[in-house]
Amino acid sequence: MTSALSIRQLTKTYNNGFQALHGIDLDVAEGDFFALLGPNGAGKSTTIGIISTLVNKTGGTVNVFGHDLDREPSALKRCLGVVPQEFNFNQFEKVFDIVVTQAGYYGIPARIARERAEQYLKQLGLWDKRNVPSRELSGGMKRRLMIARALVHQPRLLILDEPTAGVDIELRRSMWSFLTELNRQGITIILTTHYLEEAEQLCRNIGIIDHGRIVENTSMKELLKKLHVETFLLDLKESLLVPPQLLGYPAQLLDHHTLEVQVEKSQGITELFRQLAQQHIEVLSLRNKTNRLEELFVSLVEKNLAKVAV
Amino acid sequence: MNTTYLNTEFAANLVALRTIVYREIRRFTRIWPQTLLPPAITMVLYFVIFGNLIGRQIGDMGGFSYMEYIVPGLIMMSVITNSYGNVVSSFFGSKFQRNVEELLVSPVSPHTILIGFVVGGVLRGLAVGLIVTLLSLFFTHLQVHHLGVTVLVVLLTATIFSLGGFVNAVFARNFDDISIIPTFVLTPLTYLGGVFYSIALLPPFWQTVSLVNPILHMVNAFRYGILGVSDIRIGVAIAFMLAATAVLYGVCIRLLIGGRGMRQ
Numbered sequence: 207m208t209s210a211l212s213i214r215q216l217t218k219t220y221n222n223g224f225q226a227l228h229g230i231d232l233d234v235a236e237g238d239f240f241a242l243l244g245p246n247g248a249g250k251s252t253t254i255g256i257i258s259t260l261v262n263k264t265g266g267t268v269n270v271f272g273h274d275l276d277r278e279p280s281a282l283k284r285c286l287g288v289v290p291q292e293f294n295f296n297q298f299e300k301v302f303d304i305v306v307t308q309a310g311y312y313g314i315p316a317r318i319a320r321e322r323a324e325q326y327l328k329q330l331g332l333w334d335k336r337n338v339p340s341r342e343l344s345g346g347m348k349r350r351l352m353i354a355r356a357l358v359h360q361p362r363l364l365i366l367d368e369p370t371a372g373v374d375i376e377l378r379r380s381m382w383s384f385l386t387e388l389n390r391q392g393i394t395i396i397l398t399t400h401y402l403e404e405a406e407q408l409c410r411n412i413g414i415i416d417h418g419r420i421v422e423n424t425s426m427k428e429l430l431k432k433l434h435v436e437t438f439l440l441d442l443k444e445s446l447l448v449p450p451q452l453l454g455y456p457a458q459l460l461d462h463h464t465l466e467v468q469v470e471k472s473q474g475i476t477e478l479f480r481q482l483a484q485q486h487i488e489v490l491s492l493r494n495k496t497n498r499l500e501e502l503f504v505s506l507v508e509k510n511l512a513k514v515a516v
Numbered sequence: 517m518n519t520t521y522l523n524t525e526f527a528a529n530l531v532a533l534r535t536i537v538y539r540e541i542r543r544f545t546r547i548w549p550q551t552l553l554p555p556a557i558t559m560v561l562y563f564v565i566f567g568n569l570i571g572r573q574i575g576d577m578g579g580f581s582y583m584e585y586i587v588p589g590l591i592m593m594s595v596i597t598n599s600y601g602n603v604v605s606s607f608f609g610s611k612f613q614r615n616v617e618e619l620l621v622s623p624v625s626p627h628t629i630l631i632g633f634v635v636g637g638v639l640r641g642l643a644v645g646l647i648v649t650l651l652s653l654f655f656t657h658l659q660v661h662h663l664g665v666t667v668l669v670v671l672l673t674a675t676i677f678s679l680g681g682f683v684n685a686v687f688a689r690n691f692d693d694i695s696i697i698p699t700f701v702l703t704p705l706t707y708l709g710g711v712f713y714s715i716a717l718l719p720p721f722w723q724t725v726s727l728v729n730p731i732l733h734m735v736n737a738f739r740y741g742i743l744g745v746s747d748i749r750i751g752v753a754i755a756f757m758l759a760a761t762a763v764l765y766g767v768c769i770r771l772l773i774g775g776r777g778m779r780q
Contacts, residue, residue, distance in 0.1 A: 220780065258621045261780045280525065280623040288621055294614035303542070310535025311622035313528020355618070 208236040208271065210363045210394035211257070216266035218252050218418075226252040228418040229266065234411070236271070236362075239389045240396045241405035241426075244415035250398045251291060253415070254367050258288040271362055284312065287361030289352045291368045297341035301332055304340060305355050312359035319358065326354040329384065346377045353381075357388075364388065365396045370404060382408055406430075437495035438475070440465040443488035452481050466495060525623075532624040533632050540636025544602055544643075551602070552644060555594045559648045562590055563655045566712065578714050578745040583656045588739040589711030592673060594648045596706060596731065597698065599641030599674040603633050603681030604694045611685065616778055626772040630682065630765070637678030638671065645670060658742065665750060666741030672757040673734045677702075679764035686771045686778075705731045710739075715747045730760065 211234040218227040227249050234240045244250045255261030257268055259279060268275040273282040295304050302323055309319030327333045330350040335343060340351060349369055356364060366385070370378045378401075386408065389395050399405055405412060405426075412429055414422040422429065445462035455478050457467045469475055475492075482489060544551040563583070571582030578585055610616035619629055652658060660666055680697075688694045709731030715723050726732050733753035740746035746753075772778075 255780065259779070260617055260620055262775065280625075283621060283623040286621070290617070292614065294617045296610070296613055296615045298546075303539075307535055307539055308618055308622070310538075311532050311619060311624045313524075313531045313623070315531060359622075 209269070210234050210236045210238065210271060211396065212267075212269040213253070213257075214267045214269075216253065216256065216268065217264045218249075218256060218261065219264045226418050227256075227264075227266075230415065230418070230420045232413055232420060232423065234363075234394060234396055236394055237389070237392060238394050238411055239386075239409045240394075241409035241412045242396055242398045242415060243402070243405060243412065244398075248415045249418040250415055251367060252418075254288065254290075254365055254396075254398070257365065258286060259283065284359065285362045287356035287359065287364045289349075289356045289364070289366040289369050291371065293348050293352070295340055295348075295351065295355065298339055300337050301327065301340055301343070301351055302336035304351065305358050308355045309358040314359060322358050322360075323354070326357050330354050331380075346373045349373060350381070353384075361393070363394045363396070367398050368400060369397070370399065370401060378404070435468050435470050438467050438469060439493050439495050440467060440482075441490040441492075443490050446487070450482070450485050450487060452478065455481070528623065529625055529628045532622070533628050533635075536619075536624075536629065536632025537635045537639070540602070540606060540633065541639060543606055544636070544640045551598070551640060552647060555598060555644045556647050556651060559590055559594060560651055562586070563652060567655055578716075578743070580743055580745070581656070584658075584743065585714075585739075586712055587652045587656055587658065588742040589709075589735045591645050591648050591652070592670070592731075592735045592738045593706050593711055595641040595645040595670055595674050596677050596734070597702065598644040599637040600677040600681040600684075600698060600702060602640040603637035603678045604685045604688070604698075606636060607633055607682055607685035608688045608691075608694050611688075611777060612691075620775070620778060626769055630768050630772055633682055634675060634678040637681060638674040641674035641677070642670070645674075660742055661744035662741045664741075665754075666738065668754065669734060669737040669741055669757070672754070672761060673738070676734075676757060676760050676764060679761065679768050682768045683764070683771065686768075686776055689777075705729050708732075710735050710747060730756065733757070 211232065213230060213232040215229045215231065216227050217225070217229050219225045230249070230253065232242075232253075242250055242253070252261055256263045257270065257275075259275070263275075268282075270282045271285045273285065275282055299307070305323035305327065306316070306319045309322060310316070314322070323336075324333065327336055330353060332343075332347060332350055332354060335347060340348065343351060349372075353366070353369065356366075369385075370381055373381065382404065385395060385397075397405065397409060409426055411425050412422065413420055439460070442463050442465055446459060446465070447462065449457050449459045449465065452467065454473060455467050455469060457465055460466050467478060469478060479489070567583035567586055571586070574582045576582070607616070610619075649658070684694060684697050708726065709729050710726070715726045715732065718726060727748070733748055733756055736746040736748045737750050737753040737757075740750050
């Protein structure tokens with residue numbers, strides 16, 4: 207399969223001496239929906255900045271659909287659409303003008319630019335706001351405007367840096383379905399996000415970056431397999447004063463009606479329910495305590511922190 | 517790299533250039549009360565107070581009425597301040613709002629970006645220059661002595677100060693930085709650049725000092741184009757302007773490619 211993005215030994219040291227990237231390698235296949243995760247300051251935005259040429263790299267290579275960043279920057283940029291974390295459009299320009307102007311920068315003639323602007327603004331629910339100065343849009347609308355602007359030259363690779371930050375749940379879900387549809391149409395998508403549920407729902411592959419190093423680069427399925435223990439919360443019908451004795455399942459009461467139980471993957475939950483039934487404890491409902499990916503993410507980042515500290 | 521690709525790149529950059537220029541025109545016409553109206557009002561006051569009221573007491577200068585003498589200088593003053601002001605505020609504004617990133621992530625070449633901003637500055641300079649010229653017709657009769665020199669000088673001057681505005685915008689870190697050069701450098705040089713007087717009125721020492729003021733050469737070259745009189749040699753002034761354009765272009769393109777103040 208063709209590589210949409212290939213990064214080799216990418217390093218970045220800022221002028222103040224801070225080394226943001228320590229020679230990272232990263233591959234994203236064409237058509238993938240890829241999550242790039244990492245805590246704040248891990249190097250996600252620096253990596254995206256280098257790919258989009260807003261940050262000068264110190265060393266290494268970046269390749270987008272076979273176009274090298276140093277040798278063919280123009281061809282590389284044509285394949286790439288970027289939705290940055292911060293709003294970076296002219297606050298005084300009208301919504302429609304922002305999208306059409308961006309198309310012009312890519313050499314798209316005005317007539318086609320206007321057609322595409324209409325298409326994407328309609329798809330993203332901004333058509334009614336086309337003549338409004340961008341500063342008057344809500345936060346969620348501004349994010350969607352940046353997505354429309356990034357799509358207007360029809361890139362093959364779309365990179366979104368925390369696209370749903372500060373967006374309400376309903377809008378976030380509509381953006382998820384929009385991005386899924388784009389990916390289904392063949393656009394490779396790289397997403398950074400703080401919402402790990404978002405990465406788990408949308409992305410097939412994942413890279414975790416921490417302290418400027420890739421600490422994990424695998425498929426979402428493989429990564430979740432590494433999770434050995436899951437924590438469940440059980441809502442109980444009758445109140446309990448002391449936690450029940452459950453053989454092989456460490457448990458504690460969070461309150462009189464909520465029992466927290468740790469379940470190893472190899473155990474399953476049938477035996478847990480059998481023991482609960484034996485003790486005449488009725489369960490009304492069951493849910494995960496935390497997002498599964500979140501648990502893994504924290505453990506990987508903690509491991510890396512220990513390495514860095516050593 | 518084949519010819520088709522080059523042609524496509526060239527065509528794409530032409531579209532991008534048109535886009536930047538159109539955006540710049542849209543910007544300065546949208547905020548016309550800040551860009552086109554103030555110089556018109558200021559220049560009418562100059563015509564009334566200096567040209568009409570005080571000028572009548574001064575009498576002739578360089579063989580022309582004082583009003584006729586100062587009109588070319590005032591037109592140039594408008595062109596200089598507006599071409600400089602357009603680029604410095606537009607490019608710094610793009611940096612400040614970070615929408616310069618829209619250009620930097622796109623495949624548009626640095627030359628196209630620079631030419632786009634400069635053309636925007638030149639067009640605003642010319643627009644204001646035209647407004648001032650039309651207003652001056654209410655106060656005096658204007659003739660053009662040498663059309664070629666007039667057009668060349670006004671275009672070169674607007675280009676030089678647009679490029680100067682670009683350099684200022686690249687180095688500026690806040691809004692104070694974009695007003696320092698116009699206030700403390702451009703305004704004094706313009707007022708001392710022979711807009712209101714002939715340097716023949718100055719003592720020999722100050723005449724020589726005045727010759728290092730580039731604006732003196734531009735104003736006098738333009739005055740030659742309009743009235744046919746000048747304190748300096750036209751050939752030298754035009755050669756100086758061409759050299760200044762080339763040097764400033766080189767500086768600007770270097771700053772843009774290096775991404776100073778734009779790329780980390």
